[in-house]
Amino acid sequence: MDERLIESLSAAVAASPEDLPLRLHLAELLVGAGRGAEAIPHAATVLAREPDNENARDLMARAMTSHAESAPVDGESASIDDDSASTSADSGVFDWGAAESELGGSVPPMFVDGDTDGGGAPPPPAYDAERAGVRLADVGGLKDVKKRLEASFLAPLRNPELRRLYGKSLRGGLLLYGPPGCGKTFLAKAVAGELGASFIHVSLADILDMYIGQSERNVHELFETARSSAPCVLFLDELDAIGQKRSLSRNSGTRTTVNQLLTELDGVGSENEGVYVLAATNHPWDVDPALRRPGRLDRMLLVLPPDTEAREAILRTHLRDRPVERIDTRKLAKATDGFSGADLAHLAESASENALMDSVGTGRARMITMADFDAALAEVRPSIGPWMETARNVALYANASGEYDDLAKWLRKSRR
Numbered sequence: 001m002d003e004r005l006i007e008s009l010s011a012a013v014a015a016s017p018e019d020l021p022l023r024l025h026l027a028e029l030l031v032g033a034g035r036g037a038e039a040i041p042h043a044a045t046v047l048a049r050e051p052d053n054e055n056a057r058d059l060m061a062r063a064m065t066s067h068a069e070s071a072p073v074d075g076e077s078a079s080i081d082d083d084s085a086s087t088s089a090d091s092g093v094f095d096w097g098a099a100e101s102e103l104g105g106s107v108p109p110m111f112v113d114g115d116t117d118g119g120g121a122p123p124p125p126a127y128d129a130e131r132a133g134v135r136l137a138d139v140g141g142l143k144d145v146k147k148r149l150e151a152s153f154l155a156p157l158r159n160p161e162l163r164r165l166y167g168k169s170l171r172g173g174l175l176l177y178g179p180p181g182c183g184k185t186f187l188a189k190a191v192a193g194e195l196g197a198s199f200i201h202v203s204l205a206d207i208l209d210m211y212i213g214q215s216e217r218n219v220h221e222l223f224e225t226a227r228s229s230a231p232c233v234l235f236l237d238e239l240d241a242i243g244q245k246r247s248l249s250r251n252s253g254t255r256t257t258v259n260q261l262l263t264e265l266d267g268v269g270s271e272n273e274g275v276y277v278l279a280a281t282n283h284p285w286d287v288d289p290a291l292r293r294p295g296r297l298d299r300m301l302l303v304l305p306p307d308t309e310a311r312e313a314i315l316r317t318h319l320r321d322r323p324v325e326r327i328d329t330r331k332l333a334k335a336t337d338g339f340s341g342a343d344l345a346h347l348a349e350s351a352s353e354n355a356l357m358d359s360v361g362t363g364r365a366r367m368i369t370m371a372d373f374d375a376a377l378a379e380v381r382p383s384i385g386p387w388m389e390t391a392r393n394v395a396l397y398a399n400a401s402g403e404y405d406d407l408a409k410w411l412r413k414s415r416r
């Protein structure tokens with residue numbers, strides 16, 4: 001009888017995948033029926049959306065325990081030793097690590113910092129996988145970019161059928177490019193949030209600077225961390241740092257870093273199941289061409305400065321939690337042509353500061369008004385000028401292959 005119920009609930013969940021209570025109900029029944037393994041993905045889906053859902057956490061723990069009990073146990077279980085200094089990592093009540101690796105990429109790990117219950121302290125991970133708390137809806141404006149991200153990246157990943165169909169063409173990653181402060185990092189994080197994946201943000205400049213002499217090993221370790229945190233968005237920021245350094249110097253350490261990176265990237269889509277690589281650069285023209293070959297970071301997506309509508313959305317985002325009064329965001333959006341998202345954040349910051357200073361001066365707290373924004377507008381200048389100069393030259397003189405057509409079109413349209 002339960003079987004029938006489980007069957008129809010499964011169909012209902014498939015029909016409305018966003019109905020989380022329904023999912024939890026199904027997971028509960030599955031655990032009750034001794035089918036913990038099947039309950040795990042449901043609990044994981046709910047946790048990806050609502051990491052603090054107690055009910056889901058509890059279910060996940062029970063699902064994993066029941067799953068582990070029904071699975072063959074290797075070795076006898078050691079007694080619990082509270083003196084963690086002397087215990088080995090696998091002596092706890094339940095070996096989460098083994099369960100996760102056994103489940104492979106099919107289930108997101110519950111915790112990703114490598115800690116194990118009751119075990120000895122593991123070495124601190126060199127790279128931190130975090131849970132991205134933002135979604136695409138939090139990114140102001142950028143309608144076109146979001147649409148293209150959805151079509152070319154998110155939709156196929158969300159849909160297992162499509163994923164199977166496209167198979168190999170989903171290898172490789174996506175390279176976001178555009179002027180600084182226009183939301184590339186923000187978007188990458190939001191993509192992780194959409195996928196319910198963990199997020200690792202690493203700047204190539206940092207890798208090169210920090211690990212002279214051992215960067216090869218560290219690039220490998222980075223991808224290992226990503227694999228063990230799958231599903232995971234691995235975000236390689238400042239990708240141009242590596243290209244520049246490679247051509248500017250004959251530093252062999254840099255070359256091995258590039259080669260290691262190429263090796264790891266070529267594994268994406270096969271052994272890197274569940275690792276999605278996104279990269280970003282302000283200067284794609286400086287990126288090592290080897291990194292952009294097919295199967296690597298072969299798709300480029302231009303992330304432009306926000307248009308009027310987007311600027312209004314961004315301003316509203318930044319004013320959401322501030323004490324504001326009668327702010328005409330429409331007018332502000334019109335007055336900030338050429339501002340990047342970061343410039344707008346700075347503007348809002350500056351206006352708040354104005355009101356705060358004033359309140360401190362008078363001893364009476366007051367709201368942030370349009371007058372504060374007028375003062376801020378006189379100070380904050382758009383920061384993307386220098387980038388525009390370079391971009392214009394690239395579009396004019398270095399676009400023989402048409403890879404910067406998007407950029408050229410936008411530059412023409414905005415007559416910059």
Ligand SMILES: Nc1ncnc2c1ncn2[C@@H]1O[C@H](COP(=O)(O)OP(=O)(O)O)[C@@H](O)[C@H]1O
Nearest residue numbers: 139140180181182183184185186314341342345
């Ligand atoms: N579209 C946007 N919506 C909301 N805030 C934005 C947007 N673009 C940029 N910002 C703000 O500017 C900051 C810098 O953006 P970021 O993503 O780091 O830019 P980039 O990586 O392109 O240099 C963000 O932390 C955010 O506060």
Ligand SMILES: [Mg+2]
Nearest residue numbers: 184185237280
């Ligand atoms: Mg960035």
